[in-house]
Amino acid sequence: MCTGKSSYTKSSPKFGKTSPTSSVLSLGSNGKGMNITKAPAKENKKPLEFKLHSGERAVKRAMFNYSVATNYYIQKLQKKQEERLQKMIEEEEIRMLRKEMVPKAQLMPFFDRPFLPQRSSRPLTMPKEPSFGNVNSTCWTCVFNNQHYLYHINHAHA
Secondary structure: OOOOOOOOOOOOOOOOOOOHHHHOOEOOOOOOOOOOEOOOOOOOOOOOOOOOOHHHHHHHHHHHHHHHHHHHHHHHHHHHHHHHHHHHHHHHHHHHHHHHOOOOOOOOOOOOOOOOOOOOOOOOOOOOOOOOOOOOHHHHHHHHOOOHHHHHHHOOOO
């Protein structure tokens, strides 16, 4: 199909090597390219044997998944064991605290006898006259004139 002076063939990695005579056009006797003749047709070759690594990769992936699952299971068991140990320690501490604790229970009241309140022996409180401090007449006038706060700011009390 190609009528140029040289032909280009694309080699596929699936097939074997091509022979140099099949891809190059033969030149004439003088070597200047006057007589161009077609190369003989390529012979059909069997594809090279190739090996897919998907099986090996599947085995490696299965081993990896198994190791991850095993590690996860081991960590889970360790966590359960630690929680169980922590729970046992806490229960033992609670048991020891309860053993050391002294109960301070109140006595049950006697319901068979009625409650009779008794009068207190303390004297009664006597009322006293309120003491507002040393207040002079000018202070009361300031309070009545609504200048109470100004008076306390301006005057000093003893």
